Ligand SMILES: [Zn+2]
């Protein structure tokens with residue numbers, strides 16, 4: 001049972017990589033960390049956290065970003081858009097909701113690393129963390145998101 005209008009479609013700037021979301025997101029985030037500021041070229045990154053089985057990717061991608069063994073930033077080989085991240089937790093993937101065909105509904109449920117927040121950056125998040133949430137924070141995050149998180153439409 002889900003109130004998500006699935007599938008959701010997304011693509012990179014040039015359109016050569018297409019993504020389809022077929023499972024309800026687990027939570028949504030904004031991250032203010034310095035790495036996200038540099039990766040996006042913006043004030044913060046936005047994330048739709050999904051079960052890895054719920055993200056289908058078509059088109060050529062390559063690893064970029066931090067090149068860490070436990071964190072794989074996937075990019076379009078042509079326009080170099082940052083598409084999604086995996087490797088940080090078994091069975092999970094973080095995709096960039098700004099790439100959705102319709103991103104107009106998106107408000108992150110939680111924001112992380114507010115210690116690095118730029119003075120003018122406002123996200124609309126309902127929950128804030130100075131650092132990154134730990135494993136123990138996730139049950140409450142998932143429940144809060146399921147009840148109060150923004151949805152398409
Ligand atoms: Zn970050």
Ligand SMILES: [Zn+2]
Nearest residue numbers: 012014076079
């Ligand atoms: Zn592209």
